[in-house]
Amino acid sequence: MKIVHLSAECYPVAKVGGLADVVGALPKYQIDEGVSASVIMPKYANDWIEDHQFKTIYEDHAPLGDWQYNYSIQREEDDTLGFPLYMVDIPTRFNRPGIYAEPQSGTPYQDEIERFTAFQVAALDWLSSFSDSKKPDVIHCHDHHVGLIPFMLTKCDRYRGMRDIPTVLTVHNGEYHGVHPHEKKYLLPRYDHKDIGLLDWDGKLNCLAAGLKTCWEITTVSPSYMDELSRESHGLESLFKAEQEKSRGIINGIDTDVWDPKTDPMIDYPYTRTKMAEGKRKNKKKLCDRFGLDPQYPTISYIGRLAYEKGADLLPDLFRRFLESTQSVNFIVLGTGDRNLHHQFEAMSSRFVGYFDAALDYNEPLAHKIYAGSDFMMMPSRVEPCGLNQMYSMRYGTVPIVRTVGGLRDTVVDLGAEDGYGITFFDFSLQAAADAIQRAIDLYEDGKEMTKIRKKVMNLDFSWNASAKEYIKLYTELTAKK
Structure with missing residues (x-):
């Protein structure tokens, strides 16, 4: 089974919050369970990326509304994270030190929707170039930054050949939806105008809402949070209620290789349970x-x-x-x-x-x-x-x-x-x-x-082992529906 994760963050490559920790650990533990897992993310201009070697494996151009832009797919050469890391290089959009904002001022980048739409389109264009035998079995999307992928896979003519690939959308933080003006919907590759309502929530383009409506399965990062989203999610409560039959909460784990007081190189005095x-x-x-x-x-x-x-x-x-x-x-x-x-x-x-x-x-x-x-x-x-x-x-x-x-x-x-x-x-x-x-x-x-x-x-066990197995069980259920 081949799983591809798409995310704006991945520890230690680029991190703002817990999203990065999850994406940086879950694929590694899934590989330990015998599945193929990799991560696709944007290529930022930060220290970690500059300190590692990447090999360009694919180059092309793609549409962003009426524009065309060039991009390349680059793989981290040494797989230092324990899984293949692929970066979408779009220099005009991502060659900046911050992920979502200027690091010094905290000012958000004003072209967020253009940046992340271009990233998603480029990633899907690359995946669509694969032969059928090499295409992923499941595409796992993380948060609203990649929430348009389930819509594009099901509704955009450009990706007709991948419509039977199941999509999972994990909501790490329902506080953020990726809301943009209505006219930004036309940045996406061509789709039937009758489907435009799937992109809409409260008169605006809502990337998270679009993903919730069109993905095969919704997950959140704990059972209690899944329940809470139907009561408080900044206006998406009715949508979470409507989609509850395809929703489940799977508690996150932690990477016990990174977080281990016995081997942690960042602490001054390593220790064990007995000491x-x-x-x-x-x-x-x-x-x-x-x-x-x-x-x-x-x-x-x-x-x-x-x-x-x-x-x-x-x-x-x-x-x-x-x-x-x-x-x-x-x-x-x-x-x-x-x-x-x-x-x-x-x-x-x-x-x-x-x-x-x-x-x-x-x-x-x-x-x-x-x-x-x-x-x-x-x-x-x-x-x-x-x-x-x-x-x-x-x-x-x-x-x-x-x-x-x-x-x-x-x-x-x-x-x-x-x-x-x-x-x-x-x-x-x-x-x-x-x-x-x-x-x-x-x-x-x-x-x-x-x-x-x-x-x-x-002595408590909060490792990713159990959670990784839960996700693999979910993937197996979804692929059986194809």
Whole structure:
């Protein structure tokens, strides 16, 4: 079975969020299960891509509305990711350092629909050039950036020869739809005008909606999030309800080769489950030294985008409640996003020296160090389709503090429940989150219980193995319908 994944992101090639982690791991685990899997993505102008060698294997031109553009397909020569990586090189659209926006200013690129439509058309043109025996058995699309592929495969004359190839559309984040003006529909290759409604939602081109309507199967990255999308998905609730018979939630896994405290080259002191206490102690001291904190106090961290859906706006008041109290506790923030939050955290770093600090950027090595050196990981999300940080944390013996939403509900069981191992809260409120942090501090002060919970979370299995098998089962079901 031949599976092709299409995505705007893939770790470590280009990453903004969890989408990249999934696309960078799932194909590798699918190969381990005996299927052929590869990734097609745009070729950006970033450091990772410039540091690796690519071989051009195909060149052609393709239409974008009334225009024609040249493109090439390039394969990463050494397959360093554990699977074939193919990049669509469209210099006029993707030879930029950012994925969706200018890295320095954060200003989104204004030609998003032209960029990603050109990428999708070029990828499908290349796949359509294959002989029937070499064409993929399933095309797996990830998020709205490639949401037009199911429509083009089923409705555009240009791809008539691939209409029987099943498509899977995974919604990693239903907050983003890829909405554009109505007239942008004519960028696509020719299709029957009677099908134009499939591209439409609320009078505009909606790439995610188009994909949901026309793909063979919809998946999301956790069962709970699948249910939540039919109640809150920024206007697509009725569509998710209408398509529920072809929908299912499959919880994400993590790449346990990358996220392993025993072999992780990014942490200062590797450790195992049996030597967890010593490893955590050494890494915590190193981490606290870096941020000017006292390692004897409980250390609670936040890693992620400083964005509304992540609940990051709750953090300043939440942390200040404890920093202004008589309790001794450390807080660390790593992330970038909302500029107002940047300013607040910078002010807090100056005010609460020795108890709070923030690194306001994207720093993958530092993230690993924080997972290894922290006692707790805070995730107060308003929306969390799956969440990976809680799984990374537990892999390193760091206890998650999470709001029970989406995939966080599916992966973290509260300490108060039978076989529980995490700290959860339900309401998105300052009081509920503060109560959860107080529980964490109380747990930390009970050294014996804290050690027990750390060992417990490190023994949980969040690898991709089970999820990869679930996807392969889905692919098999779909190919049987051809």
